[in-house]
Amino acid sequence: MSKPIDYSKWNHLDDSSDDEDQTCQPTSKTPGKTPGSLSATHVAQWTPGDESQPTRPSTSTICGPPDTLCPPAAPRLTVISLRRAPQTVAASRKAKKGKTHCGVQMPITFEEMPGWMVRKDPVAPDASVEVEKCIVCRKLPPAGREHFMVCSRCVREVSPHYCGQACLRQHFGRGQHLQHFCETGRYLYDSIPLRGNSAAVKYVLGWMDEDTYMKLQRRKQKAILAEIDSNGEAVVKLTVCVESYGTSRVYCVVSLTNESLPGHEDRTPPPDTGGMVYREHGTVIYSSFIVAPVSTGGLLHLQQLSPEMREVMHVKGVDVMQKTTYDLLSRQPPLFPAPLICDTVDSAFWRGEKCALSVDGEVFHWYFLPHDAHVLTTSLRDAAGQLFGPVGEERMTELLAGTAAAMCKRLMGVKAFLSREEWRKAIVQEITQRAGLHALFTRLCGQRATQRDVSVVSVKTEYIETVLSHIDAFRKQLVDYARDLRSLIGTGNSLAEFADMTAAQMRQIEEELSRVSFPPAMEERVARHRQPLRDPSVRERVEGGVVTLADGKRVTEADLALSVHGLI
Numbered sequence: 001m002s003k004p005i006d007y008s009k010w011n012h013l014d015d016s017s018d019d020e021d022q023t024c025q026p027t028s029k030t031p032g033k034t035p036g037s038l039s040a041t042h043v044a045q046w047t048p049g050d051e052s053q054p055t056r057p058s059t060s061t062i063c064g065p066p067d068t069l070c071p072p073a074a075p076r077l078t079v080i081s082l083r084r085a086p087q088t089v090a091a092s093r094k095a096k097k098g099k100t101h102c103g104v105q106m107p108i109t110f111e112e113m114p115g116w117m118v119r120k121d122p123v124a125p126d127a128s129v130e131v132e133k134c135i136v137c138r139k140l141p142p143a144g145r146e147h148f149m150v151c152s153r154c155v156r157e158v159s160p161h162y163c164g165q166a167c168l169r170q171h172f173g174r175g176q177h178l179q180h181f182c183e184t185g186r187y188l189y190d191s192i193p194l195r196g197n198s199a200a201v202k203y204v205l206g207w208m209d210e211d212t213y214m215k216l217q218r219r220k221q222k223a224i225l226a227e228i229d230s231n232g233e234a235v236v237k238l239t240v241c242v243e244s245y246g247t248s249r250v251y252c253v254v255s256l257t258n259e260s261l262p263g264h265e266d267r268t269p270p271p272d273t274g275g276m277v278y279r280e281h282g283t284v285i286y287s288s289f290i291v292a293p294v295s296t297g298g299l300l301h302l303q304q305l306s307p308e309m310r311e312v313m314h315v316k317g318v319d320v321m322q323k324t325t326y327d328l329l330s331r332q333p334p335l336f337p338a339p340l341i342c343d344t345v346d347s348a349f350w351r352g353e354k355c356a357l358s359v360d361g362e363v364f365h366w367y368f369l370p371h372d373a374h375v376l377t378t379s380l381r382d383a384a385g386q387l388f389g390p391v392g393e394e395r396m397t398e399l400l401a402g403t404a405a406a407m408c409k410r411l412m413g414v415k416a417f418l419s420r421e422e423w424r425k426a427i428v429q430e431i432t433q434r435a436g437l438h439a440l441f442t443r444l445c446g447q448r449a450t451q452r453d454v455s456v457v458s459v460k461t462e463y464i465e466t467v468l469s470h471i472d473a474f475r476k477q478l479v480d481y482a483r484d485l486r487s488l489i490g491t492g493n494s495l496a497e498f499a500d501m502t503a504a505q506m507r508q509i510e511e512e513l514s515r516v517s518f519p520p521a522m523e524e525r526v527a528r529h530r531q532p533l534r535d536p537s538v539r540e541r542v543e544g545g546v547v548t549l550a551d552g553k554r555v556t557e558a559d560l561a562l563s564v565h566g567l568i
Helices: 088-094 165-173 179-190 196-204 210-231 307-330 347-351 372-402 420-433 438-452 456-480 501-513 520-530 535-541 558-566
Strands: 083-086 149-151 232-243 251-260 276-278 282-295 340-343 352-360 362-370 546-548 554-556
Touching: 083 210, 088 179, 088 282, 149 347, 165 276, 165 535, 179 196, 179 456, 196 546, 210 232, 210 251, 210 420, 232 307, 282 307, 282 558, 307 347, 307 352, 307 362, 307 520, 307 558, 340 352, 347 362, 347 520, 352 456, 362 372, 362 456, 372 420, 372 520, 420 456, 438 558, 456 501, 456 520, 535 558, 554 558
Parallel strands: 232 340, 340 362
Antiparallel strands: 083 352, 232 251, 251 282, 276 282, 352 362, 546 554
């Protein structure tokens, strides 16, 4: 028999309501560092003029300065003729059928499936009412009482609601609300990309059912887009992140960045959207504009999954981005996604996948550009393995995984991304500014110099050149991948024009890169990304079983969940 739970160590429910009606805001605590007392009374309420709680986060908390995130804005269009263009990679993927059947038959046909739950919104339960119910017994607060109580260990905005101690203990006894859930919820609520979005944190932790969350998300998206229509330019920058957030399910999170119209820099994001305003830069970032599940549950942590399984999830992320791009362009008034989508990984980049849409009879593509911090971190690690062997690679991997990248404080523009000398500066900056990296770098170079009886300076130079050789492969792929980039927003009809480079400058870079040969580690990674998935059990573990629709057609559980909510 398992050891009984000692509830005496569990704080009681907190039913204080002094701040219930105030706008939800994330706490100012350092992510991951939980204070000694987790009482909800410690949740800070941001008030105008309170200098201790700034109205915008520090630039060190996001991936880069806002002024580098969006290209110049284009004039708004009032009418746009748009249809889906053929997408050969996605079409070939979706033609494959799973081999298992989960024994479920849905009452909808394949034609009815896309957006089925979206169309049900007018008659679906009110999401605002659903979230007020006790998470265990589903009771509503009694008349005259606006809210139930919340867990005193959790951030108030994230905690499930409970009608009493009995329901809290039952939830805890089922393993659905352990102490590490409280700490994870606090960390996620304070951290990019779910920062300030309490509904998204609840959903990821399993404290909100999918239909309720998706309805809330659609309502928030309408509010966000209305705010952009009133205060922002017609151009948005998209970022995609595929992550498990410490749970057994993997999510695709889409971030949206928008520049302000002149005179509209003092913007107010809708409540509980996590919007971050950078007034001096005239930019607002909605880092969790979309949270979409790209796997079923029951998986290990994302980093513990096989490369093949991660690849399947990243493929689903591309599908989500395709639909996001379509939705933004097809609305009235349209919003124009910038042609380069920032990606926190590089699998779509190496596969050469693009989002393709036909606009007024012309096909335009949106490209996945890996975040420069990811490029640099990957290159530092692989170069360590090449020069210092497996032990050096292991030590470098451990350090890089446990520290924040200095590169995350800024984003390189496309022109800088293509420049070898800019990358050389970035490498030196990363080595000198990233916590612990300079000491490890010096130690590894010293050991290598002793083994080879050469100077430490020569080994340091060799390592930097090795890192650059890995980055050269990224630069070469970018030129080949996005050479024919054409922008809907008036920023160029080629990669050179988009990067504000002359044709002669681009030819010089192409000539330089024509002599580049991929390092062995890079060749292995590229081959893995481009290898077709041959094992159907991998896809089944990620996407679940196959569901039969009313017309006899079959889809995977993951595709069904995404499609009925209009996410693919």
